[in-house]
Amino acid sequence: MELIDAFDTAFKEWDRLVHEVAEEQWEDPTPCAEWNVRDLVNHLVGEHLWAPLLLDGATLEEIGDRFDGDVVGDDPVAAWEEAGGASWSAFHRKKALTGQVHVTTRMMPAAEYGWQMTLDLAVHGWDLAHGIGVRSRMLDELADAVYERAAPEAERWQGAGVIDPPVPVPDDVVPQDRLVALLGRRP
Template sequence: MKQLDAFDKALAEFDRRVHQVKDEQWSAGTPCTDWTVRDLVDHLTSEHLWAPLLLRGATLAEVGDRFDGDVLGTDPVGAWEQAAAESKVAFHRRGALDGSVYTTGGLTPAAEYAWQMTMDLTVHAWDLARGIGADDAMDEDLVAMVYDGAESRIGDWQGLGIFAAPVDVAESASTQDRLVALLGRRP
């Protein structure tokens, strides 16, 4: 699967769940123990507000704190839709994945940044589905690609506070269950 195809599928997976959130579910818990459904959607919305600026070469200092705090306002779904649409356009801009972007980890190849965003969308689509009691099954090709990438990087992430420690699952577990377990969630 090509990088942008995976990004688009992951974006669609998360978007589908955002559109399933009922009014009373915004304060529900998620597998991300410190985050409610609203916090989780706010996190992804903020990340996707950053993306167009970073992909155009902005530094972290130039972006500053403009996306700190609640970026959802009174229309969480609308805020997500706008951020996602602008992010998708930015990632699809000709040459967007050829350069580097500034991230908290330093100057990062844009293709790696796209992969990180794809992974984040994928695992958080599962988190959001669990938080609202929706179907958590995701595109199998996407899950396989994200699992392969995460498995090769997980050692670098341990101790950074990015994910909880991996959870043991049976060898016979599905790729999706192995992915979420690898990223510290109980399938």
């Protein structure tokens, strides 16, 4: 699966799920122990607020702390629609994925950044689906593509405290379950 197709697939599912959150579910827990549904959406909104600027060549210093804290306000769905729309457009700009972007630890190829954003959308989509009690619809092709890129990094991410240790699963699980288990979730 090509990057932009993977991004679009994960984006579409995340968007669907954000629009399915019922008013009384924003404080419900998610598989991310430190985040409830609202916190999880806030995290992704924040990530997608950064994306257009990073893909345009902005440095972390130029962006500063403007996206720290609560970025969803009183209307998390509208905040997602605005941030997601700008991010989607930025990722689809001609040659957007050919350069380098500034991230916390280093300069990174924009395509690698695109895969990280795709992973966030896909896996946090799974988290959000579980948080609101609906079925996650991650396509096998998407889960396989994200797994292929996440597996070599998983140990480093665990060491940095970004993800929990992998959860053992049988060899014959569906690709979605294999991916989320790699990243410390219990499918």
